[in-house]
Amino acid sequence: MSKSNEMIRLASQKGYTINKAGEIINPKGQKVRGSIRKSKNSSYKIFGVSHMGMSRPILVHRFVAYKKYGDLALEAECIRHLNHDSLDNRADNIDIGTYKDIYDAIKHKKLV
Template sequence: MSKSNEMIRLASQRGYTVNKDGEVLNPKGEKVMGSIRKTKKYFYKTIGITYFGMSRPILVHRFVAYKKFGEAALEGECIRHLNDNSLDNRPDNIDIGTYREIFNTTKNKISV
């Protein structure tokens, strides 16, 4: 299992949750401030979870998917943002998908 998936499980076990706006809440119910990580084409929100004295990053959309779908989210090929906005982490905008689905959605939007 990847370190990222371990951190997602650990955060959930420690009582971190997600609100309807896709914001991560700590066990006290306070919003967790994070940062933005840029990949080649997209920006993603991340939070840090302390593990053995070190902060480990978690992608917020993956944590939201875990809270929504459970273990299936960790086994899925990828996590999709249904509206293609990589910073919109609302649970109703997150789904488990495949890279082929993302490719087809993007291709269809370009050709229209």
Template sequence: MSKSNEMIRLASQKGYTINIAGEIINPKGQKVRGSIRKTKNSSYKIFGIAYQGMSRPILVHRFVAYKKFGELALEAECIRHLNHNSLDNRPDNIDIGTYRDIYNDSGAKIS
């Protein structure tokens, strides 16, 4: 299992959850601030949890998918933002799918 999936499971076991706005809620019931990780084409929200004396990052959209779909999300090829806004992590905007789904949603023509 990947370290990322391990951290997602651990965060859930520790009591982290999500609200309808796609924000992370810590075990004390407070919103987790987190930060943004920029990639070449997108930006993603992340948050960290302590593990073995270090803070480990978790992508918020992957955690939301795990809370919504359970183990199926960890086995999915990718996690999709239905409105194509990588910072919108509301559960109703998150789905599991394939990279082909994302390509098809982009409006690209396949010849």
């Protein structure tokens, strides 16, 4: 299992959750501020969880998928934002799928 998937599980075991707005809630019930990581064409929200003196970043959309789908999300090829807004991490906007699913959705959207 990858380190990022281990950290997702660890965050869940430590009591991190999500609210309806797709924000991370720490074990004390407070919103986690986190930050934004920019990649080629998108930006993604991240938060950190410390473990054994180290803090590793966790992508919020991957954590939301794990809370929604369990271990199936850790095995998925990719996590999809259904409305194509990479900063919208509400559970109803997150799905698991393949990169082909994303390509087909974008292709269909352009044709419409």
